[in-house]
Amino acid sequence: MTPSQAYEQLTKEVREISLMDSIGSLLGWDQETYLPTKGTTNRAEQQALLARMSHERFTAPRIGELLSTSQAGDLACDAESDSAANIREIKRLYERANKIPAALVEELSRTAVHAQAAWVVAKSRSEFKTFQPWLDKMLKLKREEAQCVGYASNPYDALLDVYEPGETAAGVQKLFDSFRNRLVDLTRRIVESGRKAPVELLERTYPIAMQEKLAREAAREVGFDFEAGRLDLTIHPFCCTIGPSDVRITTRYDERNFADGFFSVLHETGHALYEQGLPKKEYFGLPLGEAISLGIHESQSRMWENLVGRSAAFWDYFFPKVQGGFGNVVSVLSKGDWLFAINDVRPSLIRTEADQTTYNLHVMVRFELEQAMLCGQFEAADVPAAWNEKIKSYLGLTVPDDAHGCLQDVHWSHGSLGYFPIYAMGNLYAAQFFEQARKDVGDLDAMFAKGEFAPLLSWLREKIHRHGKRYSARTLLKRVTGQDLNADAFMRHLETNARNYYGV
């Protein structure tokens, strides 16, 4: 078999395994949107079966042989060529997958479905003990996974690597250390300014049907293709790709909180625009058709949510629509008050609703707790107390109940431990990309004010989306901006906002 033949066989095989995984994505989407309560057990079995079949096929010796033969020829020479990138990334996943026994993969998958269902109940009742046995079990399985994969000194690295390839807990720690003090200091100055954003404006009664209409309009305006995607309701908003032209986002609406639904839709739309912009027509199921990393993914969602969606320019265009939609609810508001309200900064309990400034402190809490859990410093039962203590020390707040504390996020129920750092990294990537876009594309504010979002989207597609996994996250950033990952652009953005809204 020639290297070309091997590569062709390899990609055919990997595409088919990915197709199987994409079926798992539909099962997952359905689980979080429409699955009847009593359907959970069967869903767990369906997911476990798919996960096992996919893992068995991907870890077959044949894949290893095809990889070796593919690598032997010219296809892998130019490291940034399509074929070399595909081979490199398949190899990376293959080596990892081969360290994890099929039974563990199956058990993780099955446990995730049950744990997620238990989490829904636990959160709705604010009752940690309902979730605790599942978190215990998940923790045990994830520690086992980290042992199987192996690591130098920190088991966290073995899990983080799945979401943000090449990153380590030590690297994340260093990055967080580089701006934690600036963040704390900025937050303090804002609080001490004595100015309060008129957030009560967002807590009037905003009928959900109109919230949904406007959120859909916003998603469409920034570029979401509804013929190749959907928007549905869920508890914890997410974006999920089921096929090259089937990218689904989800949200929730709260009649007394306009911002929650609207910005979660913009956020998930940011993810979806990345997915819809990846070269999936050509490369669905192969690394070149997939996102680089979750940090880069998050840079896209946070950019549309915060850097675009909370900008004055965006609301030059969109505020009249909100005024039209809600009639007398907002007709008497000034755009200035509205902008201040959606750019409010104040320590709060819920990460997904946190402002841009304090958001990263929520991530740091989770990062530290997860490390302690994975290293066996404490067990599931210890989580609520540890959580509450850290929130007190980082944000100065007392957690009233677990629904507003350690039960707020879906991640651990899915087994996504080592995941949270990508949120903070996404913020930094977003700010660096966005500063560069301002240089390359021209006056973005003038464009947004006219409802022109296509120039920014085109730039993102050209610079980021179309490359799939060709480059590593940090290499891509360097290519696009000439810089290494750092918090400067992000802090500049926050400081500009602080000056504009709080005069500090």
Next chain:
Amino acid sequence: MTPSQAYEQLTKEVREISLMDSIGSLLGWDQETYLPTKGTTNRAEQQALLARMSHERFTAPRIGELLSTSQAGDLACDAESDSAANIREIKRLYERANKIPAALVEELSRTAVHAQAAWVVAKSRSEFKTFQPWLDKMLKLKREEAQCVGYASNPYDALLDVYEPGETAAGVQKLFDSFRNRLVDLTRRIVESGRKAPVELLERTYPIAMQEKLAREAAREVGFDFEAGRLDLTIHPFCCTIGPSDVRITTRYDERNFADGFFSVLHETGHALYEQGLPKKEYFGLPLGEAISLGIHESQSRMWENLVGRSAAFWDYFFPKVQGGFGNVVSVLSKGDWLFAINDVRPSLIRTEADQTTYNLHVMVRFELEQAMLCGQFEAADVPAAWNEKIKSYLGLTVPDDAHGCLQDVHWSHGSLGYFPIYAMGNLYAAQFFEQARKDVGDLDAMFAKGEFAPLLSWLREKIHRHGKRYSARTLLKRVTGQDLNADAFMRHLETNARNYYGV
């Protein structure tokens, strides 16, 4: 390996294959409810992959070996025991599956997704040519399937057998011949009576939100478990089982046609009650956990839709709810007018909206056309003209366009050729079972009038549902009613209605 060990292995293997198939059911449900337009191609690939994998596993020689060994022991001795029934039915399916090449299975599955999507477009535009190439292709594949499976003289038998095991086209023909004249005669007498049901009452404006509320209430009242199922919107209503506690029904609503949505929900609920009543806890994925045949399945849906749902007793209980729900739309109606309207008999164009009397004529049209198509007497292109001619001769109506003609049913797009007879057979089974239930359970009308549907449902569960595929359809009927399949009970029901409403 002992027979017991073989049987254990066999059922484990078959359960896992069924689990794979149940994933395909979710893909199918999603395709007809929520799949974005552009997602069709990938869905076709997902379905084709699953179908191929399932077929490959099920046709593996190992299954044949396990079957042989299982049969050799005591397990298959008592033909009506759990194990014997499972072995018998698995063997039947195994032998059939082994006659069909995996490539054909995969192609049928892929084609069905594309054909179904094309049908949706074709129907919405009433444009047969959009569907024609897919019907052509499907027809070719189904003829091929019939050739692979083999048959004595009529290729139709090879397909019908999937839906109604043991039945043949000749048998269906004979059954139809036994009551076609009585049906035609009854219809003629009704038309000649000169009485017209006040159907315009059902065509007032019935807001869809309230239709949905009432339809859900009706489904719940007759016994549908919403924690183990769902009700969603689609174009062509169906019921679909995704897991032992995940049975989903779908419907459509038309603001100007109360009966369409309401009775389609009752109909699909009838299917769902059967699915929810099968012993799936114990036997999900095995023949004993599955419906006997589609004819028996249809007997359940038609019973709840027509024999219960259109009875005077049902409306003693439900009419006040409709009056309450629609306020002045129906407040001035008499229950007598309402009953007459929902029991209207008149030749019409759409099978799913046809009255109980003329309904079977629609089935006969399709049965004859399908036989002609499968025998190669004509091709897809000839369908519209042949359809229109038969509707003229059977129902005396002129078909105005293909949306109201040969494009009205989804079945052919799915490849469900040889399927339609089960609808007519279901009507007959339903009437025979229902007459027996009246004898066994007591005064059903008095119960319905009080909203008590549990006694009938319990009887159905005891007599029919809990047996899964233990008996053949005709054997079950004989056991429950002491009779062979015949049209007498059905005709008695129609004739009683004709006397009550039309005085003939």
